Amino acid sequence: MSPAINPEDPAAQPTSEKKGGWITIPFILATMVGLSLAFGGLFSNLEVYLIEVFNIKRISAAQITNLVCGFVSIIPVGAAILADSFFYCYTVIWISTLISSLGMLLLTMTAAFSKLRPPPCEIGSNICTEPNKVQLTVLYLSLALTVFGLGGNRFTLAPMGAYQLDKPKQQGSFFNWYIFVMYVCIILSSTVIVYLQNNVSWAWGFGISTAANALALLLFIVGNRFYRQLKPQGSPFAGLARVVIKAIRNRGIKLSQNPADYFQDQESKAPTLPTKFFRILNRAALKGTEGDAGLNGYITKSWRICTVREVEDFKGLIRLLPLWTSALFVSVPLAIQMSLGILQALTMDPYIGHNFKVPAASISVFLFIATCITIPLVDRIFIPMWNKYGPRPITPLQRVGIGHLVDILSMISSAVVEVKRLKIARMHNLQDQDNAVVPLSMFWLVPALAFAGIGEAFHFPGHLEFYHQEFPKHLKNTSTAVISLAIGIAFYLGNALIGVIERSTDWLPNNINKGRLDNVFWVITVIGGFNFCYFLVCASMYKYRPIEEEEVDDAIVVNKE
Structure with a gap:
């Protein structure tokens, strides 16, 4: 949602023009393989682990699993905002992978050390000891760290991989391989790792997922010198929030039928009027008394005004x-x-x-x-x-x-x-x-x-x-x-x-x-x-x-x- 960037501004340029290309893709895919194995090794069998090891009631275990999976799907939105607004994708990915590695390690410890889990139910009896507060605290902390880490990677690694390639056809090929390898890894983790968890030991199963997660972190960092990295350009959500704020602030200003009375984006070839759909938002782009328009009527202080394009973007989402x-x-x-x-x-x-x-x-x-x-x-x-x-x-x-x-x-x-x-x-x-x-x-x-x-x-x-x-x-x-x-x-x-x-x-x-x-x-x-x-x-x-x-x-x- 930010205005067009001046090409002479050094901050607008990629940090490494000559980097990127197909040489980076093995590192990206290898990282995704490790993360997918860790993801599948945990979430495919989490419900069974809660029931059989932590003696949690079945319906409660199903609800906890849904809660965890929901967090993994919501956290990527926050990770995307951080990557766009404040950090490089690379920074968000390696920090998230480190966090998930710590979470998986802690979860492996709950399976390896008997004091971190309740005793098993008596054979032939329905009497089971519930986990104590310490055991539940360690369990939930391990799940929280793992969820935040894996959630931060889910929809950040793929865009970074696409950034390494220049042509849309190459990017399309990358996404095809990315999705294919991801599904293959989920299938492997849902069978091989789950089998080890149920038939060998939970510690071994989670330990393999932890090792895969740590190896993903190592391989991703090793490839750093090849990556093409782009500077954060600001979150589009900031522009959406600005439309609402400006529409409220300008609620007393009468709408105009003159395109010159509205702020235009620099990419606009000619001044345009906002559409009639949801007209209440059109006031956000009206020129008020802010005095923040440049000589050509374009923006100079982006947080103080909105353009017609930003208003129409918001309407498109509605x-x-x-x-x-x-x-x-x-x-x-x-x-x-x-x-x-x-x-x-x-x-x-x-x-x-x-x-x-x-x-x-x-x-x-x-x-x-x-x-x-x-x-x-x-x-x-x-x-x-x-x-x-x-x-x-x-x-x-x-x-x-x-x-x-x-x-x-x-x-x-x-x-x-x-x-x-x-x-x-x-x-x-x-x-x-x-x-x-x-x-x-x-x-x-x-x-x-x-x-x-x-x-x-x-x-x-x-x-x-x-x-x-x-x-x-x-x-x-x-x-x-x-x-x-x-x-x-x-x-x-x-x-x-x-x-x-x-x-x-x-x-x-x-x-x-x-x-x-x-x-x-x-x-x-x-x-x-x-x-x-x-x-x-x-x-x-x-x-x-x-x-x-x-x-x-x-x-x-x-x-x-």
Whole structure:
């Protein structure tokens, strides 16, 4: 949101013109590999660790997991603001990685030292010792450090990697490899590391994740001499706040129909009037009595005035708000399904054959596998066929809408499987046994997770494409952070929904064999149906922003006159 930069200003220039290029990408990808292994090794099995090691009740463990995952998705917004406003991306990344390394080390200590965790439950008894205050303090501190560290990296490392390359085609290739390697690492951590945690020891499993995180920090620092680093240019959120403040301050000034009465941005070829949409904000760009316009009517003290472009950027975000709210409820079913699905898996037959036991947390790997398989199929087969035989090319919102529908199918599948699981539990009189294993293979959960993965392959890239395309040109770097924010809020909404259901019904007891988890899935299915209808209304009313012939989406804008 800052004004155009004078090319003669040394502070506006990159610190290292000759640095960057493909030589930096192995360091970036290696760092991401270590962080992804640490992320997957922790969050894939955190719910099971809380239940089996810290003796935390099952529903509470699911809520804690959702809370932690929500923080990991919200913190990137703050990290992006810090990177844009005060620090280099490099600084934010290495500090965040150091913090996550300390958090993972502390979590590993809770698994390695018996005094940092409660004693195990008595075999054949429901009597379990709850963790004391010291043990809970160490646990929550380790989770907090890990969450803040990993959250600070999630949407900062990728933009820094893109900064190293000059051409959009090269940047696109980097993002493809980045996403592919990230998903492969999550699959590996959700299987290999989770297996070690459940079958060898939790200390070894967390220790490997800690080592991967520390190695990521080392490799990232080693590559420092090759990185191209850009100076912070100020957060776009400051400009958004300025629009609101100036609109309130100028509320007594009458609107004008003369473009000369409004502050214009230096990039504007000719004075323009702000649009009539949300006219109350137009006062923010009016020239008042500040006396801060230059000789050409352009800004000289950016915090004291707003330009027409900044006002229109703010209006663009307002237009996107209804569709963004629909994205919140797309992620709520996924958040609930991931946590409650593990509770289902814990009470189902985990064996392949007679000897190989699959960890309950590893069942979620089928979601990532389905996403990895579906994305190239959609990109190479589905979209080309749609564009060739359909009435018009597929739009990002249509991809999101397909994802909505597939998510609903996922929740229906989860509910049907739970109906079958509860029926078998009643047939074998297992309701009175605390979370007894039902003789039904956990792989009955795979179709629901596969549907969820297919839905994510449609709506997640669709959201990325839509927000990148529709965000104002000067705010495109924040589009991924906004998506992350929606995912984080969705985890909290899922937590709140679980809490309401737990307090108002008997569907979610600690022993889910006595509950009605199927009713929870049916409720979420209905909510998803209403959200899909809401999305259709918002999408039908939305008008796509005209695509400019040439847009410059660089971190630094330089005038060449």
